[in-house]
Amino acid sequence: MTNEAYIYDTTRTPRGKGKKDGSLHEVTAVRLSAETLNELQARTGFDSKLIDDVIWGNVTQVGEQGACLARSAVLYSELDESVPGVSINRFCASGLEAVNMAAGQVMGGMGSAYIAGGVESMSRVPMGMDGGAIAVDPYLAMKAYFVPQGISSDIIATKYGFSRDMCDEYAVESQKRAAAAQADNRFSKSVYALKDQNGLEILDHDEMVRGETDMQSLGGLKASFKDMGEVMPGFDNIALLKYPELERINHVHHAGNSSGIADGSAAVLIGDKAFGEKTGLKPRARIKATAKIGTDPTIMLTGPVPVTERILERNGMKIGDIDLFEVNEAFASVVLRFQTHFNVDHDRLNVNGGAIAMGHPLGATGAVILGTLLDEMERSDRETGLATLCIGSGMGAATIIERV
Numbered sequence: 001m002t003n004e005a006y007i008y009d010t011t012r013t014p015r016g017k018g019k020k021d022g023s024l025h026e027v028t029a030v031r032l033s034a035e036t037l038n039e040l041q042a043r044t045g046f047d048s049k050l051i052d053d054v055i056w057g058n059v060t061q062v063g064e065q066g067a068c069l070a071r072s073a074v075l076y077s078e079l080d081e082s083v084p085g086v087s088i089n090r091f092c093a094s095g096l097e098a099v100n101m102a103a104g105q106v107m108g109g110m111g112s113a114y115i116a117g118g119v120e121s122m123s124r125v126p127m128g129m130d131g132g133a134i135a136v137d138p139y140l141a142m143k144a145y146f147v148p149q150g151i152s153s154d155i156i157a158t159k160y161g162f163s164r165d166m167c168d169e170y171a172v173e174s175q176k177r178a179a180a181a182q183a184d185n186r187f188s189k190s191v192y193a194l195k196d197q198n199g200l201e202i203l204d205h206d207e208m209v210r211g212e213t214d215m216q217s218l219g220g221l222k223a224s225f226k227d228m229g230e231v232m233p234g235f236d237n238i239a240l241l242k243y244p245e246l247e248r249i250n251h252v253h254h255a256g257n258s259s260g261i262a263d264g265s266a267a268v269l270i271g272d273k274a275f276g277e278k279t280g281l282k283p284r285a286r287i288k289a290t291a292k293i294g295t296d297p298t299i300m301l302t303g304p305v306p307v308t309e310r311i312l313e314r315n316g317m318k319i320g321d322i323d324l325f326e327v328n329e330a331f332a333s334v335v336l337r338f339q340t341h342f343n344v345d346h347d348r349l350n351v352n353g354g355a356i357a358m359g360h361p362l363g364a365t366g367a368v369i370l371g372t373l374l375d376e377m378e379r380s381d382r383e384t385g386l387a388t389l390c391i392g393s394g395m396g397a398a399t400i401i402e403r404v
Contacts, residue, residue: 006283018122033073052111057094057118058363096366178353179211262359303396329354
């Protein structure tokens with residue numbers, strides 16, 4: 001008999017600007033992770049000896065983010081040393097995949113309680129430092145028609161007819177929603193204030209939100225991926241080999257309508273019914289279903305559409321059965337593609353803004369948006385929510401949760 005997997009609580013750091021002048025730049029990934037583990041334990045009071053594993057996502061697993069960061073974080077934290085840890089990498093969906101893997105373990109009876117989530121310190125360990133084969137192995141890159149993600153986002157915009165203005169309009173709305181949500185303290189249920197060793201506050205809010213953003217300010221930004229597309233090595237030419245029906249690639253994305261580089265960490269406490277009974281904790285939600293899928297590695301970022309179709313079909317559901325959606329705002333065209341394909345009203349989608357406004361700490365974001373989704377479901381009294389992300393190299397991941 002399959003066990004139910006419940007979410008007992010979530011927590012996260014604020015998202016800091018992923019640059020050397022960002023507030024979290026001096027905080028290592030292992031410390032960001034450990035502080036988040038400590039916060040989760042402090043707010044729930046569970047005995048850490050009951051935790052079967054910490055499943056932790058992070059993308060650039062080199063240097064201070066390498067060597068099984070999950071176990072390092074446990075040892076850095078106040079959790080008992082009997083708690084093991086495993087690091088995973090499903091690119092941008094690593095944090096959500098950690099949750100999905102933990103839920104699968106609980107559902108299958110392979111443990112009673114897990115902490116899942118992830119981290120990324122993009123200011124200290126820049127994206128791409130790991131030199132992955134998909135980009136640097138000539139045979140694989142040619143076989144997969146590899147192009148950078150920014151080019152992929154522009155392919156989506158070109159193929160599905162999303163103009164620069166449409167992408168900018170979406171970005172402005174994301175900023176406005178995030179600023180309004182921040183002013184209304186909608187993130188306070190999950191976000192904790194990160195402090196230094198002396199107890200002084202480092203950061204207590206997502207620091208990249210710019211509520212004053214408008215179409216005029218975005219209009220002055222240069223398309224970020226035009227040069228890499230049109231000038232040698234000419235990634236546009238590779239894309240057009242895969243998509244010959246397109247006359248050219250329209251470069252519409254820039255820093256203002258793409259996700260911000262960020263530092264941050266997030267954690268989710270997942271367990272079965274017995275764990276709740278033993279600890280006296282009440283579950284906040286049930287993980288109803290999880291799914292993942294592979295997609296075309298060139299256009300790369302369309303995964304949220306087919307993985308959502310898969311998870312709904314497998315569970316006998318329709319898009320109208322979902323009350324709220326969190327679709328990671330890697331690039332504006334990714335969310336516009338999801339919204340138009342499923343004809344989802346914008347008042348049910350990323351209602352508190354997203355990564356365009358608040359940043360995308362790669363390994364953490366999946367757990368971040370799941371926590372944001374749950375908080376909003378409770379705030380607005382909604383029953384069912386879906387979180388999904390596009391993923392590098394052409395994949396998608398999704399999770400459906402229900403309040404209990």
